[in-house]
Amino acid sequence: xxxxxxxxxxxxxxxxxxxxxxxxxxxxxxxxxxxxxxxxxxxxxxxxxxxxxxxxxxxxxxxxxxxxxxxxxxxxxxxxxx
Amino acid sequence: xxxxxxxxxxxxxxxxxxxxxxxxxxxxxxxxxxxxxxxxxxxxxxxxxxxxxxxxxxxxxxxxxxxxxxxxxxxxxxxxxxxxxxxxxxxxxxxxxxxxxxxxxxxxxxxxxxxxxxxxxxxxxxxxxxxxxxxxxxxxxxxxxxxxxxxxxxxxxxxxxxxxxxxxxxxxxxxxxxxxxxxxxxxxxxxxxxxxxxxxxxxxxxxxxxxxxxxxxxxxxxxxxxxxxx
Numbered sequence: 001x002x003x004x005x006x007x008x009x010x011x012x013x014x015x016x017x018x019x020x021x022x023x024x025x026x027x028x029x030x031x032x033x034x035x036x037x038x039x040x041x042x043x044x045x046x047x048x049x050x051x052x053x054x055x056x057x058x059x060x061x062x063x064x065x066x067x068x069x070x071x072x073x074x075x076x077x078x079x080x081x082x
Numbered sequence: 083x084x085x086x087x088x089x090x091x092x093x094x095x096x097x098x099x100x101x102x103x104x105x106x107x108x109x110x111x112x113x114x115x116x117x118x119x120x121x122x123x124x125x126x127x128x129x130x131x132x133x134x135x136x137x138x139x140x141x142x143x144x145x146x147x148x149x150x151x152x153x154x155x156x157x158x159x160x161x162x163x164x165x166x167x168x169x170x171x172x173x174x175x176x177x178x179x180x181x182x183x184x185x186x187x188x189x190x191x192x193x194x195x196x197x198x199x200x201x202x203x204x205x206x207x208x209x210x211x212x213x214x215x216x217x218x219x220x221x222x223x224x225x226x227x228x229x230x231x232x233x234x235x236x237x238x239x240x241x242x243x244x245x246x247x248x249x250x251x252x253x254x255x256x257x258x259x260x261x262x263x264x265x266x267x268x269x270x271x272x273x274x275x276x277x278x279x280x281x282x283x284x285x286x287x288x289x290x291x292x293x294x295x296x297x298x299x300x301x302x303x304x305x306x307x308x309x310x311x312x
Contacts, residue, residue, distance in 0.1 A: 017095075035251075040272065042132060043095050045109060045153070049102040061152035 001081060006055075006074045013050045014070070017043040029071030055081060084266050084281040085140025085182075087133040088212055089193040090273025091126065098125050109135075109153040117160075126193065130171065130186050133195035134158040137279075138175035138182040140268050141197050144252060145180070158184070187212075196279050207287070209236045210279035215271065225269045225276035226253075233257075233280050237287075260286050 011027055018024045019038035023031060033039050039047060048059050051073070057080040067073055089096060102108075106115055106128070114131050118124045135156040142149045142156075160173040171186040175197055182197040194212045211232050215224045226246050233255070234241040243258035246267065255267035264286030270277045 040095065041136065041151070042089075042101075045105055046102040049104050049108060061155075062150050065150045065152075 001078075003074050003078060006077050006081075007070065009054055010051070010070060010073045010077065013054060014039065014047060017047055027070060029069060029074065031070045032068055033070065033073070034068070051077060057081065083141040083144040084196070084198045084208070084268050084279050085137040085142075085144075086194065086196045086210060086268040086270050086277055086279035087136035087140070088195075088270045088272050088275045088277035089129040089133050090275050091129060091190065091192055093273035096129055111154055111157050114158060126188060126190075129193045130160070130188055130195070131158050133193045134160075134173070134175050134184050134186060134197065136270075137195040137197035137268070138177060138184070140252075141182055141199055142177050142180060144266065145199060149177075160184075160186075192275050194275075194277050198279075198281060205284045206281045207284055208279065208281055209233060210277070212275055212277040214274050215276045221271035221276055222269075225271050225278055228276055229255075229267065229269060229278035229280065232278070236280075237282075255280060257282070 007029065011024075014033070014037065015024065017039045019040070020036065023036045023038070027037070031037060033044070034041075044064070048064055051057070052059055055077050057077065059076070059080070063076055067076055094100060106118065110118065110131060118127055118131075121127045132153070135153045135158060138156050139149065139151055139153075155177060157176045158173060159176070160171050169188060171184075171188075173184040173186070175182040175184050180199060182199050184195065184197050186193065186195045188194070192212065194210075196208070196210050198206075198208065209232070211228065213228055215221050230241055230244045230246055234244050237243075237257065239257065245256040245258075247254045247256070253267050253269045255265045256262055257265050260282070264283045266281045268279045
């Protein structure tokens with residue numbers, strides 16, 4: 001699975017949790033999940049669990065803490081998928 | 083150091099069944115999950131636990147910037163609720179060797195939690211508040227305006243003596259006449275509500291020029307403000 005496939009699936013999972021739909025329309029690897037998309041911290045837990053389900057991986061809280069942007073998600077998931 | 087968190091219980095994210103099926107297992111300790119299983123008010127208790135963890139994390143992050151947001155590692159212990167049930171609770175949130183004192187106020191509309199590390203400021207004064215945010219107003223601006231207004235009123239200072247900034251994602255508070263490290267601030271907003279909490283070292287206030295921060299002992303050690311639009 002290449003990075004663009006992962007990003008497409010990441011954005012699809014994020015979409016129902018995004019408060020700022022304008023930011024979602026112009027989403028890129030640099031888009032910040034909390035500050036730009038305004039996904040709140042409780043919703044972020046749901047997002048992480050959905051990533052685990054979608055990609056059949058486990059994501060530790062330490063990994064989540066280091067993720068800020070959509071690109072960070074893609075990179076983390078790519079690494080987990082090996 | 084102080085942290086606070088507000089949860090709007092009418093927000094779509096907090097409605098029963100809106101969370102991922104593994105949400106509770108990821109976020110709560112075994113003891114917290116047992117309490118949820120036994121509580122007739124589990125839906126509200128779930129967000130009381132959450133707000134307690136968030137508020138303690140905000141305080142912990144200021145004590146150690148390496149603190150990881152790992153909700154299950156912030157263990158909430160509530161004192162027996164008593165006759166007021168879930169409306170006003172005290173307790174403690176433990177994270178490693180740290181213990182944060184906890185106060186939670188809640189009703190059918192919202193939960194507001196306040197956590198502070200008494201060890202970091204053994205003789206501090208606290209003021210916190212929650213209010214509804216008018217529609218169309220940016221919550222991040224509304225919470226800063228509310229905090230500035232109410233802290234100024236609490237201290238008997240002019241609003242322009244209160245300066246709220248940020249260091250990364252952490253809000254900072256500077257009060258004219260007080261050393262920068264004497265005051266700490268936490269801001270929160272969710273759904274219809276904004277909330278803030280402030281901690282000020284009592285000794286710094288005693289030494290402050292009266293015109294800058296005309297605080298006096300007329301205020302108790304803790305003050306709570308609640309305002310809502312009609």
